[in-house]
Amino acid sequence: xxxxxxxxxxxxxxxxxxxxxxxxxxxxxxxxxxxxxxxxxxxxxxxxxxxxxxxxxxxxxxxxxxxxxxxxxxxxxxxxxxxxxxxxxxxxxxxxxxxxxxxxxxxxxxxxxxxxxxxxxxxxxxxxxxxxxxxxxxxxxxxxxxxxxxxxxxxxxxxxxxxxxxxxxxxxxxxxxxxxxxxxxxxxxxxxxxxxxxxxxxxxxxxxxxxxxxxxxxxxxxxxxxxxxxxxxxxxxxxxxxxxxxxxxxxxxxxxxxxxxxxxxxxxxxxxxxxxxxxxxxxxxxxxxxxxxxxx
Amino acid sequence: xxxxxxxxxxxxxxxxxxxxxxxxxxxxxxxxxxxxxxxxxxxxxxxxxxxxxxxxxxxxxxxxxxxxxxxxxxxxxxxxxxxxxxxxxxxxxxxxxxxxxxxxxxxxxxxxxxxxxxxxxxxxxxxxxxxxxxxxxxxxxxxxxxxxxxxxxxxxxxxxxxxxxxxxxxxxxxxxxxxxxxxxxxxxxxxxxxxxxxxxxxxxxxxxxxxxxxxxxxxxxxxxxxxxxxxxxxxxxxxxxxxxxxxxxxxxxxxxxxxxxxxxxxxxxxxxxxxxxxxxxxxxxxxxxxxxxxxxxxxxxxxxxxxxxxxxxxxxxx
Ligand SMILES: Nc1ncnc2c1ncn2[C@@H]1O[C@H](COP(=O)(O)OP(=O)(O)OP(=O)(O)O)[C@@H](O)[C@H]1O
Ligand SMILES: [Mg+2]
Numbered sequence: 157x158x159x160x161x162x163x164x165x166x167x168x169x170x171x172x173x174x175x176x177x178x179x180x181x182x183x184x185x186x187x188x189x190x191x192x193x194x195x196x197x198x199x200x201x202x203x204x205x206x207x208x209x210x211x212x213x214x215x216x217x218x219x220x221x222x223x224x225x226x227x228x229x230x231x232x233x234x235x236x237x238x239x240x241x242x243x244x245x246x247x248x249x250x251x252x253x254x255x256x257x258x259x260x261x262x263x264x265x266x267x268x269x270x271x272x273x274x275x276x277x278x279x280x281x282x283x284x285x286x287x288x289x290x291x292x293x294x295x296x297x298x299x300x301x302x303x304x305x306x307x308x309x310x311x312x313x314x315x316x317x318x319x320x321x322x323x324x325x326x327x328x329x330x331x332x333x334x335x336x337x338x339x340x341x342x343x344x345x346x347x348x349x350x351x352x353x354x355x356x357x358x359x360x361x362x363x364x365x366x367x368x369x370x371x372x373x374x375x376x377x378x379x380x381x382x383x384x385x386x387x388x389x390x391x392x393x394x395x396x397x398x399x400x401x402x403x404x405x406x407x408x409x410x411x412x413x414x415x416x417x418x419x420x421x422x423x424x425x426x427x428x429x430x431x432x433x434x435x436x437x438x439x440x441x442x443x444x445x446x447x448x449x450x451x452x
Numbered sequence: 453x454x455x456x457x458x459x460x461x462x463x464x465x466x467x468x469x470x471x472x473x474x475x476x477x478x479x480x481x482x483x484x485x486x487x488x489x490x491x492x493x494x495x496x497x498x499x500x501x502x503x504x505x506x507x508x509x510x511x512x513x514x515x516x517x518x519x520x521x522x523x524x525x526x527x528x529x530x531x532x533x534x535x536x537x538x539x540x541x542x543x544x545x546x547x548x549x550x551x552x553x554x555x556x557x558x559x560x561x562x563x564x565x566x567x568x569x570x571x572x573x574x575x576x577x578x579x580x581x582x583x584x585x586x587x588x589x590x591x592x593x594x595x596x597x598x599x600x601x602x603x604x605x606x607x608x609x610x611x612x613x614x615x616x617x618x619x620x621x622x623x624x625x626x627x628x629x630x631x632x633x634x635x636x637x638x639x640x641x642x643x644x645x646x647x648x649x650x651x652x653x654x655x656x657x658x659x660x661x662x663x664x665x666x667x668x669x670x671x672x673x674x675x676x677x678x679x680x681x682x683x684x685x686x687x688x689x690x691x692x693x694x695x696x697x698x699x700x701x702x703x704x705x706x707x708x709x710x711x712x713x714x715x716x717x718x719x720x721x722x723x724x725x726x727x728x729x730x731x732x733x734x735x736x737x738x739x740x741x742x743x744x745x746x747x748x749x750x751x752x753x754x755x756x757x758x759x760x761x762x763x764x765x766x767x768x769x770x
């Protein structure tokens with residue numbers, strides 16, 4: 157439609173002053189990414205790799221040390237950019253004294269909604285996240301998953317064109333997280349851009365068009381999901397009801413063929429998970445420590 | 453769906469720098485928050501004290517024979533206004549100090565600031581919310597004060613009139629005396645005194661707002677706001693000490709003057725509010741211009757502190 161990207165992050169660097177005079181901690185190191193309108197983009201990475209920090213910079217909650225972020229062409233540091241975006245922070249906390257319906261009403265009003273339209277929207281949102289029954293209960297009595305759901309409803313209240321979800325399924329039960337996955341797919345069908353990060357790689361693989369893998373603040377791999385996880389020099393054969401004899405035959409066949417190696421065997425794993433582990437594996441600090449301990 | 457989507461997109465215009473409607477929404481939510489924190493329960497014991505004072509005679513009160521029966525009423529007003537001042541100031545400090553650091557700690561602020569809400573709107577909304585609750589609390593206390601004072605004035609007058617008549621005062625003189633006493637009852641002047649304390653509490657709330665934008669804990673905010681409150685009350689005395697007590701002031705004139713000006717910029721001179729309230733308890737004349745001036749002064753301080761808070765807050769990261 158137009159060539160304005162939904163999200164554009166270019167050369168983002170973010171340093172945190174962790175102690176009063178100590179060295180700065182580089183949480184995000186020269187990350188660039190671009191999300192086209194209508195796309196679902198997944199960011200994955202180990203704990204503390206800078207996913208949430210990137211999202212916060214995109215929402216203007218932290219100021220970049222270097223680089224720029226924009227949403228639909230509007231600079232993230234300007235309030236204007238927040239008109240078209242809904243954000244679900246990790247561990248969302250809201251005013252505990254408000255009920256579910258009041259919470260959505262509050263955020264709807266902040267977005268400039270009012271009257272019958274807002275009222276209708278509140279019902280719609282509560283229904284969408286399955287909190288109809290709890291609408292008149294105060295949030296202090298909500299469970300973790302329920303808070304996550306109300307956070308999702310709050311993010312979607314003004315029908316934004318971009319939704320940023322920081323671990324939308326954290327603390328949500330399996331069926332709930334499946335519902336959230338379906339919801340993301342529905343948003344995608346409606347042409348809404350989604351930027352999410354999650355540790356549930358299967359889900360990321362199911363819903364995302366493109367993924368980026370971030371490690372120690374650096375973007376290590378980025379691209380179309382299908383391209384990333386396709387391993388052209390490898391073939392996976394998935395068999396059902398294969399007899400031991402057949403497997404033996406395959407083994408011998410592989411053994412006698414020059415240049416072919418059997419790399420792994422077993423139940424198939426999610427390939428994104430494989431990729432993730434491969435890209436983020438070298439945790440040298442951990443292994444070094446362990447080695448030291450065994451030496452002494 | 454797509455048509456409605458388009459419509460909403462067209463409706464989304466530029467977010468204005470400051471929007472009264474959004475400020476009102478935040479102020480409203482602040483009031484709800486404070487109300488649900490059950491702050492108004494504190495009003496019950498205070499009301500009980502006000503009513504209790506009613507039945508408490510000043511030790512020097514000698515009945516209608518006293519040369520100055522209005523002292524009885526003055527004591528009543530002194531006690532009540534003093535309580536109102538303490539309560540409203542402390543309340544302004546504590547509630548402001550509780551609200552913003554808590555929003556940051558609980559990360560509620562994340563979700564608010566990622567909606568199209570300018571940070572200034574958030575600050576002004578919080579401040580107005582606290583001021584509204586202080587206003588309501590003061591209004592309730594004021595009502596109780598007016599009612600109790602009304603009855604007490606009635607009682608004093610009812611005692612005094614037959615006594616003066618028995619002494620053989622001519623009726624005009626009796627009426628004059630009664631009018632004089634009535635001036636110490638619930639009058640407009642008294643309302644000015646209450647208003648002065650509302651202004652004072654508002655300025656204190658703005659101070660607490662500024663402190664809470666850079667402090668990281670509730671306790672620090674409360675402690676330092678209380679300190680400023682006390683310094684503000686004491687600075688008039690200090691300034692008098694610097695300038696009006698001979699030698700010292702003449703020697704270190706310019707430096708001391710600059711110092712005092714700096715101090716008065718940092719610490720608002722709460723004496724101005726106190727003196728108006730004190731005049732109100734004495735039933736002295738307070739002109740409406742004086743009140744307007746006081747209002748202007750209040751507004752000036754609120755604006756300064758809000759802008760300073762905004763400077764600190766707009767650079768803040770979460
Ligand atoms: N406000 C802050 N002050 C100091 N350091 C911070 C701050 N926020 C984040 N960091 C640091 O920046 C790094 C990246 O944090 P971030 O929250 O972005 O990680 P993440 O990828 O979201 O991790 P997780 O998967 O655990 O949510 C971490 O090392 C963290 O300690
Ligand atoms: Mg995170």
